[in-house]
Amino acid sequence: MANRILIVANDSLARAGLATLLSNQPNCVVTGQIDDQADLNESIQLYRPDAIVWDLGIDAARTIDHANFRDIAVPVIALLPDQTNASEVWSAGARGLLLRDASASSIASAVNAVVEKLSVVDLVFSAALFPMREQSVVQPVEELTPRELQVLRLMAEGQSNKTIARELEISEHTVKFHVNAILGKLNVQSRTEAVVHATRLGLILL
Incomplete structure (x- = not known):
């Protein structure tokens, strides 16, 4: 909505x-x-x-x-x-x-x-x-790739995997792969947690 x-x-x-x-x-x-x-x-x-x-x-x-x-x-x-x-x-x-x-x-x-x-x-x-x-923020375990950052920014806009796939002209399966990689690198369990944590790290601007 x-x-x-x-x-x-x-x-x-x-x-x-x-x-x-x-x-x-x-x-x-x-x-x-x-x-x-x-x-x-x-x-x-x-x-x-x-x-x-x-x-x-x-x-x-x-x-x-x-x-x-x-x-x-x-x-x-x-x-x-x-x-x-x-x-x-x-x-x-x-x-x-x-x-x-x-x-x-x-x-x-x-x-x-x-x-x-x-x-x-x-x-x-x-x-x-x-x-x-900045002193209190825990840095991610691994640096996100440029493609992962693109996916993350679209996640922050509330876009679904299907919409992200269409926007980036990649398959939905590839989007799922990137989302899982992002969650792992940021050490979080959900898309919402990933967006909040990435914002605190300064990786994305909401």
């Missing part, structure tokens, strides 16, 4: 652009677009989103001053122009932090993740937000 998305942005062109990009993603449906002055609770009742993609714009500090994402009933992915206000946005309760120029597939993957109650942070922000993170 496709994830329902509410887009919030002060700039009407930014709203329209995000709506167009995300509407073309296989697991996304944009149910509404509002500016950041609209009544958010009413909009959530009206559009019933699974997640909110909030473009904070160039002047992110203005929005952050009155934003408390923890009070919002659905997870928020914040799009930021740079690292300047990342800590404040994270502290305000955003479940995802991405750059404003993130690709549509990256945003869609982030939506999938936050809907599953995961948090998503672009690597650009992670060093500032989690300075000790």
